[in-house]
Amino acid sequence: MRNDSPTPAAGNRRRVLLATALLIVVLLAGLGFWAFRSSGEASVAVPARVCDGSLPGSAVRPLLPEQGEGFKEELYGYRGSGAATVQGRCTLTGGGRTVQIVHSLILHPSDSVRTKIAEEIERPGNTAIHLGEASGYATPGAIYLFLDCRAPEGDHLVRVTTGLGGSDQPLKDRATMERVAGLTADAARSVAPRIDTCEADRLPGGAPTLG
Structure with missing residues (x-):
């Protein structure tokens, strides 16, 4: 009888890929927020x-x-x-x-x-x-x-x-x-x-x- 259930190794790979994708999304969102704050709140440089x-x-x-x-x-x-x-x-x-x-x-x-x-x-x-x-x-x-x-x-x-x-x-x-x-x-x-x-x-x- 054929067994189509995923092997433990395949399941682990999927979990690793999913975790990596989520990490990338979080990092990109953080970078976007930081860029927004940086562009919207630049330092007010008063000359001498x-x-x-x-x-x-x-x-x-x-x-x-x-x-x-x-x-x-x-x-x-x-x-x-x-x-x-x-x-x-x-x-x-x-x-x-x-x-x-x-x-x-x-x-x-x-x-x-x-x-x-x-x-x-x-x-x-x-x-x-x-x-x-x-x-x-x-x-x-x-x-x-x-x-x-x-x-x-x-x-x-x-x-x-x-x-x-x-x-x-x-x-x-x-x-x-x-x-x-x-x-x-x-x-x-x-x-x-x-x-x-x-x-x-x-x-x-x-x-x-x-x-």
Whole structure:
């Protein structure tokens, strides 16, 4: 009588082949997932200098995610080596977040303008900021710093504003507020001496005082 049942050796070969095939499938799936994560979460490489070379990238690095969309810089009102016009904007993006630094000149600020700034500094919920002769405030969304700038036709005010995008509560904790305030101070120190139409006081180094 003919015996058509598989031999033990044939059964073992089939089990080995099946196990090998399953291992290959698992490895390929893992490689595909790794490639997807690698392509979708590349490192956000912040350069050593940002905003047309006027600010240290190290001040921006902690404010952006470590991974995600690549770093990008967009400028308005900068003219080489950090030179600035009366109005300027530096927008830095990476990892789905944005850091935007804006400077502008308030021409011949009236007493009411200065009073309004003083009120905002003292407003409950805002945090006062001081750096030498400059003063300002932090709101839950941005940092504002003001300093006098002298001109033959009268005094002006330099206003430097730094805000974060991509988060519902950009300045939700003290550590983030301190970092953004430090970046605002760096921007004020860099931009103010380069504005064409007036001469601002030289600001001290270091971080501003909060509160």
